[in-house]
Amino acid sequence: MQYEGVRQQIVAAMTDTTHPHHLYELIQPLQPYDMSEVIREMEHDQVLTLIMKLPIAFAAESLEHLEPDLQYKIIHHLEQKMAPALLKQLSSDTIVDMLLAIHPLQAEKVLTLLPADYRKKIDDLMTYPEETAGSLTTVDYISARAHWTGEQALRHIRKVGHEAEIVSYIYVTNIRGELVGIVSLKEIILASPDTSLSNLTTTDIISVPAEMGQEEVAQIFSNYDLYALPVVNQQKRLIGIITIDDVVDVIQEEATEDVQKLGGSQPLTEPYFRTSVWKLYSSRIIWLLVLFVGGAYTANVLSSYQGEIQKVIILSVFIPLLIGTGGNTGSQIVSTLVRAVGIGEVAFGDMLRVVKKELMTGLLLGLSLGIIAYFRAMTMKVSIQVGCVVSLSAMLIVLWATFVAAILPLILHRLRIDPAVVSGPLITTLVDGTGLVIYFSIAKMILHI
Amino acid sequence: MQYEGVRQQIVAAMTDTTHPHHLYELIQPLQPYDMSEVIREMEHDQVLTLIMKLPIAFAAESLEHLEPDLQYKIIHHLEQKMAPALLKQLSSDTIVDMLLAIHPLQAEKVLTLLPADYRKKIDDLMTYPEETAGSLTTVDYISARAHWTGEQALRHIRKVGHEAEIVSYIYVTNIRGELVGIVSLKEIILASPDTSLSNLTTTDIISVPAEMGQEEVAQIFSNYDLYALPVVNQQKRLIGIITIDDVVDVIQEEATEDVQKLGGSQPLTEPYFRTSVWKLYSSRIIWLLVLFVGGAYTANVLSSYQGEIQKVIILSVFIPLLIGTGGNTGSQIVSTLVRAVGIGEVAFGDMLRVVKKELMTGLLLGLSLGIIAYFRAMTMKVSIQVGCVVSLSAMLIVLWATFVAAILPLILHRLRIDPAVVSGPLITTLVDGTGLVIYFSIAKMILHI
Incomplete structure (x- = not known):
C-alpha cells in the first residue's frame, strides 16, 4: 500500500504540463521494482504514457518484475518503434517466460519484433519444459575464446557488455560452441592485459544439462555458492547461463509450494490476492475430498x-x-x-x-x-x-x-x-x-x- | 555417500610417497564444496595433513563450507604459520560466525592471529545479534572515492581485489565513511578510463541498517534482484556488504524453519542427521504437550x-x-x-x-x-x-x-x-x-x- 501515494503523485505529474520535470523528480529515486509495483496499480493507458516517458533501460528493468500477461499487454500496445527497443532490453529468460504464457499466435507476432539471430535463440529456449534448467536460461552472457588476451576480452566486454545480464564471468567456448571453462572478470582485471585467457580460465567447472529440474539447479547454486551457472544441451554446447536472482525466486517458490502441500492443499500458482476464490476452492477441495x-x-x-x-x-x-x-x-x-x-x-x-x-x-x-x-x-x-x-x-x-x-x-x-x-x-x-x-x-x- | 570413494582415494594418496602427484590429480577436479564434504568424513589428523597440502585459497574456500566448530578445530591445530594465512583468506562473515560459535576465550586466541585493523572490524561485526543484517555482513568489499577516475579505480581493484568477496560493485564513500553510491565494475569497464567515478555512480541505492532482521533482508534481495547489499550503522557509515550466496542460505533456513513450525515442532538448529535423539525429542515434546x-x-x-x-x-x-x-x-x-x-x-x-x-x-x-x-x-x-x-x-x-x-x-x-x-x-x-x-x-x- 506504500506505493499508492507515489502512484497518485506520478499520475498527477503526468498530466501536469506546466512542470514537466516534476515527473522525473518523482521517478528518479525509484528502483525498477518499486516502479513495477506502481505500474501494477495504474490504468493501462497511464502505464503506456508512463513507459514512453521513462528511460528505456529503466522501463525494461521495471517490466522484468511484472507478470508475463501484463508485460505482453504493455509491449503489444506500445508504439511500433518503442516495442522492439524495449524487447531488446529485456533479458532473454523474461522474454521466453512471457512468450510461453501468452497465446502462440500472439507470441508469433512478438517474435517478429526481434532480430533474426536473437529470435532463433529464443525459439530454442522455448523448447525446454517449465521448471527445468532450460526454462531459467538466459542467452545474455558474454563468451570468449581461449586464445584471446585479457585486453582483447575487455574490448569485447565493452562492445557487448551492455546487453549481458552478468559480466562478472566470461564463458570460454571452443570452435564447436562447447564450454571449455570460465574466466572471471576479476581475474582479467587483476592480471596483466596481455595474459592469454587460457592462463586465466578455470576448466574444472560445474555446468548443468538443460533438462535438469529447477529444484536440483537451486540445490547446486546453494551448495556451491554460485552466482551464475552455465547450461549445456545434449551436444554439450553452451546454450546460456542461469543467474542467481532467478534461482532465488525458484527457491522461494519451491518453499511456498512445499508449505502449501504440507498444509494439505494443491500449491497456488499465483500470489495470494491474485488467486480467485474459485481457484482457492479448487486447490483445496481435491485434498479435502481425498x-x-x-x-x-x-x-x-x-x-x-x-x-x-x-x-x-x-x-x-x-x-x-x-x-x-x-x-x-x-x-x-x-x-x-x-x-x-x-x-x-x-x-x-x-x-x-x-x-x-x-x-x-x-x-x-x-x-x-x-x-x-x-x-x-x-x-x-x-x-x-x-x-x-x-x-x-x-x-x-x-x-x-x-x-x-x-x-x-x-x-x-x-x-x-x-x-x-x-x-x-x-x-x-x-x-x-x-x-x-x-x-x-x-x-x-x-x-x- | 558419493564422496566416500574420493575420500578413500585421497587418504591413500596422502600416504603414498612414491607418486606425490597422484594426490593433486585427485584434488584438481574437486570444487571447494566437494572438498568440504570429503573433509567432513575424514579423521582429524588426516584433515590437517590434507589442508597443509592444499593451495591456501582452495583450502580456505573449502573451509567456508564447514561448520564453525570444525573450522575452529582445524585452525586451532594448524601450524603457527599456516593458521593466520588461512584465516586471512576466509571471508569476514565466516570468521565472525566461527568466533561467535566457539568459547569466548578460544575466540580471543583466534583474534590474536589477525592483523590489528582487521581484528577491529571483526570485533565490531561480532556485536550484531544473530539473524540480523549485521551478522551476515562481510567487510571484504571494495570501496572507492567519487573523485577517482575509472583507471584509478581499476588500479585499486587490482591491488585489493584479491581479498574482496565481490568485485562487481564498488562502494563509493565520502570522507566520513558514509555511503554515497555504487558503481558497477561493468560501468567502469564500459566507460573510458579517465571518466570520473562520480559520473558513473548510482546514488539512489538501497542500503539496510545493521539491525534489520535477516528475513526482511532476504525479501529485499528477492524483490530487487540484488547480488549484494550495503549495510550501514546508526551513524550511516558503511560497515560492509551482504552477498547473495549468504542470503540464499538464509532463505533456505527460514523456509525450513517455517515448514517445521507449521508441522508443529520447534525448528531444528542443525541438519537432520546431526541432530541427536534428545534434541529431536526436545524440539517436539514442548508443542506436543501444549x-x-x-x-x-x-x-x-x-x-x-x-x-x-x-x-x-x-x-x-x-x-x-x-x-x-x-x-x-x-x-x-x-x-x-x-x-x-x-x-x-x-x-x-x-x-x-x-x-x-x-x-x-x-x-x-x-x-x-x-x-x-x-x-x-x-x-x-x-x-x-x-x-x-x-x-x-x-x-x-x-x-x-x-x-x-x-x-x-x-x-x-x-x-x-x-x-x-x-x-x-x-x-x-x-x-x-x-x-x-x-x-x-x-x-x-x-x-x-
Whole structure:
C-alpha cells in the first residue's frame, strides 16, 4: 500500500504540463521494482504514457518484475518503434517466460519484433519444459575464446557488455560452441592485459544439462555458492547461463509450494490476492475430498466398536485427544522429513537410520505423553483400568504414528512422487483410524469387554 | 555417500610417497564444496595433513563450507604459520560466525592471529545479534572515492581485489565513511578510463541498517534482484556488504524453519542427521504437550455430551471424521496464510480482504463437504435426521475452522509473534473441541435429545 501515494503523485505529474520535470523528480529515486509495483496499480493507458516517458533501460528493468500477461499487454500496445527497443532490453529468460504464457499466435507476432539471430535463440529456449534448467536460461552472457588476451576480452566486454545480464564471468567456448571453462572478470582485471585467457580460465567447472529440474539447479547454486551457472544441451554446447536472482525466486517458490502441500492443499500458482476464490476452492477441495473419503473409514471402525462404547461410554470422550496426539506426532515428523528430503539431506538409502532415530525419539515422546495421559484420564474420575487403557493407547499411538510418518516420505521419494503429498492432514487421517483400532483393542484386552 | 570413494582415494594418496602427484590429480577436479564434504568424513589428523597440502585459497574456500566448530578445530591445530594465512583468506562473515560459535576465550586466541585493523572490524561485526543484517555482513568489499577516475579505480581493484568477496560493485564513500553510491565494475569497464567515478555512480541505492532482521533482508534481495547489499550503522557509515550466496542460505533456513513450525515442532538448529535423539525429542515434546493440554478439553466437552451419545450412539462414530475435516480445512488455510505473511504478500491491514476471500471459499468448501457427508452418513444406514445433523455439522465446522484459521495468523503477526506458531496441529486442536460443540448442538436441536 506504500506505493499508492507515489502512484497518485506520478499520475498527477503526468498530466501536469506546466512542470514537466516534476515527473522525473518523482521517478528518479525509484528502483525498477518499486516502479513495477506502481505500474501494477495504474490504468493501462497511464502505464503506456508512463513507459514512453521513462528511460528505456529503466522501463525494461521495471517490466522484468511484472507478470508475463501484463508485460505482453504493455509491449503489444506500445508504439511500433518503442516495442522492439524495449524487447531488446529485456533479458532473454523474461522474454521466453512471457512468450510461453501468452497465446502462440500472439507470441508469433512478438517474435517478429526481434532480430533474426536473437529470435532463433529464443525459439530454442522455448523448447525446454517449465521448471527445468532450460526454462531459467538466459542467452545474455558474454563468451570468449581461449586464445584471446585479457585486453582483447575487455574490448569485447565493452562492445557487448551492455546487453549481458552478468559480466562478472566470461564463458570460454571452443570452435564447436562447447564450454571449455570460465574466466572471471576479476581475474582479467587483476592480471596483466596481455595474459592469454587460457592462463586465466578455470576448466574444472560445474555446468548443468538443460533438462535438469529447477529444484536440483537451486540445490547446486546453494551448495556451491554460485552466482551464475552455465547450461549445456545434449551436444554439450553452451546454450546460456542461469543467474542467481532467478534461482532465488525458484527457491522461494519451491518453499511456498512445499508449505502449501504440507498444509494439505494443491500449491497456488499465483500470489495470494491474485488467486480467485474459485481457484482457492479448487486447490483445496481435491485434498479435502481425498481426506474425507480416506477419513470416512474411521466411522466404520468406530461403528464396529459401538458395542464396547455402549458398555463403557467414558471411552468415547478420549477419542479426539488420542487420535489428535497421533496426528500431531505424525505431522511433526512428516514436515521435518519432507523438508530434509527436499533439500537433499535425507534420501531413501537412509531409511534405516531415519527409522531408528525416529523410533527412539518416538519412544521417549510416547512415554512422556503416556504418563501425562494417565493423569489426565484420572482427573475425569475414571477407573485405574481405564486410565491404563488411555495411557497405553497414547504411548502406542505415538509410536505407530512415528513409524508411519518416518517411512512414508522416503518411500514416496523413492517412487519419484513428491514426498510433500504426505501432508500433515494426510498423515493425521491415516493414523486416525489405526489409532482407534489400537485404542479399542487395548480397551478390550484390559477391560475384558 | 558419493564422496566416500574420493575420500578413500585421497587418504591413500596422502600416504603414498612414491607418486606425490597422484594426490593433486585427485584434488584438481574437486570444487571447494566437494572438498568440504570429503573433509567432513575424514579423521582429524588426516584433515590437517590434507589442508597443509592444499593451495591456501582452495583450502580456505573449502573451509567456508564447514561448520564453525570444525573450522575452529582445524585452525586451532594448524601450524603457527599456516593458521593466520588461512584465516586471512576466509571471508569476514565466516570468521565472525566461527568466533561467535566457539568459547569466548578460544575466540580471543583466534583474534590474536589477525592483523590489528582487521581484528577491529571483526570485533565490531561480532556485536550484531544473530539473524540480523549485521551478522551476515562481510567487510571484504571494495570501496572507492567519487573523485577517482575509472583507471584509478581499476588500479585499486587490482591491488585489493584479491581479498574482496565481490568485485562487481564498488562502494563509493565520502570522507566520513558514509555511503554515497555504487558503481558497477561493468560501468567502469564500459566507460573510458579517465571518466570520473562520480559520473558513473548510482546514488539512489538501497542500503539496510545493521539491525534489520535477516528475513526482511532476504525479501529485499528477492524483490530487487540484488547480488549484494550495503549495510550501514546508526551513524550511516558503511560497515560492509551482504552477498547473495549468504542470503540464499538464509532463505533456505527460514523456509525450513517455517515448514517445521507449521508441522508443529520447534525448528531444528542443525541438519537432520546431526541432530541427536534428545534434541529431536526436545524440539517436539514442548508443542506436543501444549497441544495435549489444549486438546484435553475435548474430553470435557465430550463428557458433557455423554447423555446424548448414550441416547444416539451412532453419533459417536462420526466424531473423528467431522473434527478431522475441520482440522484439515484449518491446516490448509494456515499454511497458505503463514507463508503469504512470511514473504510479505499479506499483512494485518489486509484482514478484511482475507476474511472475505476465505469465508467465500469456505462456504463453497462447506457446501461441497456437507453434501458428501450426508451421503456418507446415509451409507451407514442412519436416519435422515442424523444424516442432516452430520451434513450440517460438516458445513458449519468447515466455516468455523475457516474463520479461525484466517484471522489467527494475521493477529499474531500484528502482535509481532511469528504466525508460524499457528501450526496445522495447533489449528486442528483449536477447532477440535469447538467442532464437537457445533456437532452436538446441532444434534440436540434436530434430534430433540
